[in-house]
Amino acid sequence: DTEVTQTPKHLVMGMTNKKSLKCEQHMGHRAMYWYKQKAKKPPELMFVYSYEKLSINESVPSRFSPECPNSSLLNLHLHALQPEDSALYLCASSQRTGTNAHEQYFGPGTRLTVT
């Protein structure tokens, strides 16, 4: 299995809702990432998990809360979001070390709309 899967594909939520995005990979990758991509913009890194521990938080607001319950799963918990948080949220994974460590495999993304 060489795919990164993300659920749901689409999500519409109100500003008072709590929701979660899920990401899964079974490639044995020990680094996982969350990116945010606005329309016609490049992906922007949000979080990096390395060996299930948060290693990078790119100054993301606390209304986004990542979680890595095991080496195959990555969640992004959402609470009290703003309309400007509407975007495509991409998950990616990679090997943590070695020659292929920088090759990231991306999921299809979750299209989030905050109303």
Add this chain to the structure above:
Amino acid sequence: AQRVTQPEKLLSVFKGAPVELKCNYSYSGSPELFWYVQYSRQRLQLLLRHISRESIKGFTADLNKGETSFHLKKPFAQEEDSAMYYCALSGQGGANNLFFGTGTRLTVIP
């Protein structure tokens, strides 16, 4: 600070013509450079990286440290090359994080 610049948002070429997508970078250390591609309705995927010095789908890219460039080239463009292309940089250290340029949308005209 790291920076990746792709000066062309849009690029159109005719089928069979050569294509070059420009990428310049700024980084204080020795970065790793990549080209990622996103075809219509497909996920973002790695096209090639400078350390492997390989040709993928006829594309090549050479890292020019003097000019801090990593331009993507193909001698004869094909219609299936139409896609969004992102140049990306990964710095040293253990982070593996990618910093993307703004992207170039390539359209190959039949």
